[in-house]
Amino acid sequence: MKRFLVTSALGVILTSALSAYDVSEKANEIAKNTIIIDTHIDVPYRLNDGWIDVTKATEGGDFDYPRAIKGGLNAPFMSIYTPAALDGTPDAKKHAERMIGIVEKMVATAPEKFQIAHSVADVETAFKKGIIALPMGMENGSPISGDLDNIDYFYKRGIRYVTLSHSKANGISDSSYDDNRKWFGLSEFGVKAVERMNNIGVMVDVSHISDTAFWKVMEVAKAPAIASHSSVRKFTPGFERNMNDKMIKALAQQGGVIMINYGSSFLTKGANQYNTNAVKAYQAYLKAEGIENTTEAQEKFRKKYSLETPYPFATLNDVLDHIDHVVQITGSVDFVGIGSDYDGVGNTLPVGLKDVSSYPALIDGLLKRGYSEDDIKKILSGNILRVWRAVEDYAANH
Template identity: 50%
Template sequence: MKKIFALILMVGAFSCAQKEEVIDYTKMSDEERLKAATEIAQSIIMVDGHVDLPYRMKVGGFTLQREILDVSVRTPDGNFDFPRAKEGGLDAPFMSIYIPAGNQKTPGASKALADSLIRMTERLASTFPDKFAMAYSPADIEANFSKGLISLPMGMENGAGIEDDLANVAYFFQRGIRYITLTHGTDNLIGDASYDTTGTHGGLSPFGEEVVKEMNRVGIMVDLSHVSDNTFRDALAITKVPVIASHSSVRKFTPGFERNMSDELIQAMAKNGGVMMINFGGSFIDSAYAAGSAKVREHLVNYLAENNLSRTDSAFKAYAEAYAAANNPFPTVQRVADHFDHVKNLVGVDYIGLGSDFDGVGDSLPTGLKDVSMFPNLIAELLKRGYTKEDIEKICYKNIFRVWKAVEDYAANQ
């Protein structure tokens, strides 16, 4: 009897200890909360659904020579490199294999560019194996994380890379692509894009329907960022597995901006079991910034002409930076958190992820989220608003892993 009583006491003590471990981050000072957020970021896996490093490397002329572009060390520009990723706790940025819509005009050009950017990403991992590693599954990311390596999973931004050949879906799976954004800036053979008002297909094309089915079959996640609302609905009606939006934000804060997701689409995605990965770009976050940007651009174009300057002149760069800051202040990390709150309140925290669009949205990034080192600022803001550590884990990796594994499991049973 004494042994049983002692065991009951031990269980009770353990239960109390467990309860005591629950931390109320809302009662911390800002400094304490940021420290806690940094510790969380650096101790758990963090996945970002969309980082445009491959195209940045292409534009920068990536070679093995450090004087060109070496993101294994701190770089003076851009939003991503190894040291800053480690500081911010980013472990698995999806490398965007970005296909500009202009490539669609030349048969074969989209697939060729995709192959080139995939090779470039693989070269980054092979050149710096002590820092980066390729990743083709959640299991790969977990293994790389245990070794302190930054994983480089890949997603193809713009299904134009498939060209007009359904066999290329399986081809790109073999090349390592694990999601495909169905469209980009203009309608393509798969379906209609949010930025294009043409409405070529009225949603998914018949070919696009087959593409979605084939992506399900081989195990590539269907990414519905960039698609029109009709394409979004059509894809949800066809897919047999959860989908993602790798880098989209909430339309409520940007009325009329179809590139962001309406409440209807957010709810439909949640019903599908998918995950919406929030974009940090200023125009995605705040309509006031988007409107202000247009006015600033118009002023700066006139300023260039009036003063006979070019965009590369140092005098113009200094003026442009100062003018933009004074006339169109950047959104803040708090505004980004508003998007997370909206989705959480609408459908729950199980359907939210990170999709920064770092290296893809220029200098529009919010104050407090200018590069990958600053993820703890966002986490701290979410903790301040009552998000738990478990919530943060879901946002950082558990939600996207759930979707990814569901896609893997479905494909394995085909």
């Protein structure tokens, strides 16, 4: 997995069995008959170290064709992720090319099952044909490499959103994970990059960027932005990677949408602080025992800690709480969607939402909380399709 496993610096990795979740016939019906868009699935990076044929059932990972069909997933955005370690090097663009190539190989392997989607119209046409559409989003803008023409280039390759930065400040934007605030928001090039994205029809993604960078995007963007895989900071105090209420409201006022991330550390305070608490407990253990930090000491502590303090997985209800909160503070269901981060958050997924077969469970939960079928369809795809259309329309007229 690329990041955010259930682990501390000690190497603690815990697992959780899949949890069955009985859903209503109504929920399954909605899943079957509605376009479901998840704006962030890390299949390409999962396949980076070796090809796995996800057009068939696979033993590992969170996504494959049979599970997507079971869950009703019609249009997962494939994440074209580039590690921050490649920022500022020629390898950044090469890596993005490789990730796009993996998506293209998926389609070539089973064109009757998958097709790349370049537009809202492509998604809708694929849905009518019973084919899973694969739009692509670039996670980390470093492959743009300081050249606006690369935005056009990657647009032609199929990229339809760009997450401006990832875990480190790059040539475009500061990162929420990086204490080094290189630009105190966006760089001068970053402002131009946002403008170019707007003008050619690429959605600007504010996930991962710093708060100051977010507000600069709100200032300069002429088309609605998205947060492709973020959650609500109210439930994870101090976690800048999530969005606070003021930011969510501003994004909504601009017409944008926040797509809720499923990683447990994005959803609850307990999961968010687990690794930090584990490291502190280990340091206390070393001091109390009067021993040095060794691999043997880590392993001994890991076994004890994982038994006494198991990882506090979030649940389906926690995801629903985040959706509810966005609806409550914006006053509308129009500004929230799904950005699960399947295949990107390792084994930290919530109980009840462990892979792409589980969208009916989410729908069932929304029904039980009183959401109408029309509202649920907005959350599943209507909201992000509205934003995507708006971005397409702006580009067509500029």
